[in-house]
Amino acid sequence: MAHVNEDYLKLPGSYLFSEIARRVTQFKIENPQADIIKLGIGDVTRPLPQAVVEAMKGAVEEMGRQETFRGYGPEQGYDFLIKKIIENDFLPRGVELALDEVFVSDGAKTDTGNFQELFAQDNILAVSDPVYPVYVDSNVMAGRTGPVNQNKQFDKIVYLPCTEENGMKPPLPQTRVDMIYLCFPNNPTGMTLSKEELKKWVDYAKENRSIILFDAAYEAFIREEGVPHSIFEIEGAREVAVEFRSFSKTAGFTGTRCAYTIVPKEVKAYDAKGKAYSLNPLWLRRQTTKFNGVSYPVQVGAAAVFSPEGQKQIKEIINYYMENARIIREGLKNAGYQVFGGINAPYIWLKTPGNMGSWEFFDKLMKEANVIGTPGAGFGAGGEGYFRLTAFGTRENTEKAIERIRTKL
């Protein structure tokens, strides 16, 4: 008899975005004429930059000719892409990395979900609340979180509440933790940490020999000076942090798939006797065993993001989304809403009016303004009473949505 992995049975039943889709479908059946605007799912709408498209076409042609055909590439990515990543994303910020500290992959979701495999099952993990669900769910699947309790939280996870009072910045844990997931700029709150604030986490990790799993998928959206783009800008982080990055939101790669993870050689975890093991060779071992690399045309396309035209084109796309963010943020503020984020991130996190439940606000917004957002409760108990709107829509829809919220709610 095949036994099921019972840890999977602990996962919350309906995935957030399927529940949203279900409600939208039902509403459409009842209101076929409604002009629905979706500012819910965190997916981009602008097409790939032209520099990327041209580069990918060339690479596909190469794959179709005998002389230039390529089969399997290196599992951890081609050097031509890794060099560009280091030269463009890290060296200008004073961060030096070796080629073999960068691992190219098909997604930051993949990597943030898989990285926990390197840790023992009895590690305690900390996540901010609200949180990007992948960090929690992947650890549930691995059996690291214990049973779920009445608050729909897992007994062995340390939740770090991000509240109005603490400005949506997670407090240091009260009890010792081993693995710390941080995401800045944050999805869903859109908030960032300063260098000083991030330094506290690096110091905590050094003192406790914990590891920070830092998700920087939105670093390209940072506008303000002084906000760290990489955790490796913080002194000492090379000993305690791993960083996840992605071309998805930065360059419109959500449907194309390319990301990368930085694993410095100094980052170590310990065996039962206290002997230290570098995570870098373990991640290489994991990737070379379970992954055969990102396709050549996609890596060529990703490398083109760093060409002068590519850089100019992605800046235009990011500016477009960040202008949407400004329109949402200011429009909501003027309409009397309390809002967070939207300055260094494409997400606006708003407090629901009159302490309304976040699903209740979802239904109200859908019915009265025909605008779809994401209920905060979908990101954890701490998201109840909040709501997320994304800046990834078109300009026209963004303006229309805010106008409707202003006049119809």
Ligand SMILES: *Cc1c(COP(=O)(O)O)cnc(C)c1O
């Ligand atoms: C969108 C997103 C990612 C990127 O995932 P990909 O798999 O690279 O598309 C990673 N982390 C967070 C928090 C995200 O919102």
